[in-house]
Amino acid sequence: MTPHFQGSLDPSNVVDDFELMTHGGGMYLQHHRPRAMNEPYHVHPSIEINYLQGCDMIYSFGGKTVRVPQGRFCIFWAAQPHRVTDVVGAGTITNAYVSLQEFWSWPVPQDFTQALLGGGVILAADHLPGDDILAGQWAREISPDTEAMSRLHCLELQARITRVALSGWDVIAQPQQLGGRSRIGGNAIVHFERMLRFVAQRYTDPISLADVAEAASVSKNYANTLFKKILGTTVKAHVTEIRVYRARMLLAETDAKILGIALDCGFRSLSAFYEAFQSLTNMTPAQFRRQLRGE
Incomplete structure (x- = not known):
């Protein structure tokens, strides 16, 4: 190499x-x-x-x-x-x-x-x-x-x-717990990087585990195993984290409405967005925005 x-x-x-x-x-x-x-x-x-x-x-x-x-x-x-x-x-x-x-x-x-x-x-x-x-x-x-x-x-x-x-x-x-621990090499890291790129490009779309696995020509089980080894999480959880991560940026740097942010970040409904956001930040999107602005 x-x-x-x-x-x-x-x-x-x-x-x-x-x-x-x-x-x-x-x-x-x-x-x-x-x-x-x-x-x-x-x-x-x-x-x-x-x-x-x-x-x-x-x-x-x-x-x-x-x-x-x-x-x-x-x-x-x-x-x-x-x-x-x-x-x-x-x-x-x-x-x-x-x-x-x-x-x-x-x-x-x-x-x-x-x-x-x-x-x-x-x-x-x-x-x-x-x-x-x-x-x-x-x-x-x-x-x-x-x-x-x-x-x-x-x-x-x-x-x-x-x-x-x-x-x-x-x-x-410590912006976000990405959770990586295990060392891997060879084709495994190539597959992982392909899947990571696919998620980065398509996270706002309704992508599935099967879509992510297909991007690297691997099975769904192998895709999840690889994500757990490197990120300490599943493919689905990683996609959710990336969406919430972008939502945090939009809440911090724009005055966009929360519903618009939710849809723009790939969530199918406001309730799904609230559930994911609170699970990862322990606060609602509105609370997060107010906290950043000192309100």
Whole structure:
């Protein structure tokens, strides 16, 4: 397996307020000036690692605000809808997208993996003097690129994140319990990523377990088994969580009526929406909106 992969934002994958970033296996490295995103929330089935220099960045995870400071590695599993809402200062970001298959080959402790795949946004406890140098080196070597250099970058990133996992880290936000625990590989992770992409693209439609399984050419039982191993939940529950996640974003960032939000997020009735929303948030949609606005 080659560690480097090419990735792109495919306009055909933009669906309502989600944008699906599709990548291959391994790791994809970028360096640029960050900006607030006018584009929709996006999801991608990979580990995202950010390192900021000269600026802080404000993320929204389904309506929950998280500030990522400069000079400290930030790591999260990007299967949860997220986007950048603001950038404080003028600087650069070096970020990597690491496939689950690649990440699971890294020698990080179990508690780190559980926190990360459980939906936590992880921040390195310390800034090391060499971090700016390392990020700058990556930025200079991204282009032109070779397979050997790409492997070097992957090994350097693996070593740095392993040091974070061993020496100290903080969970700065727990947006949603995604619940991943088990390590898998081979065709299983390929099947899972295909199903995750299908759900991200079609969650507002009346999709079934059979539809999700068919997207990866697997059986319904296998699809559910795979979701339980990785996410700790069923396919149906995951679809519901994604719908509620988007509803939280719309409640937080728009004045849309609750019925319209329910239908827009794929719920067939207002009662089904209320039941799902209260089950996952312990409050009604109206209470959630009032709480965010301090009413």
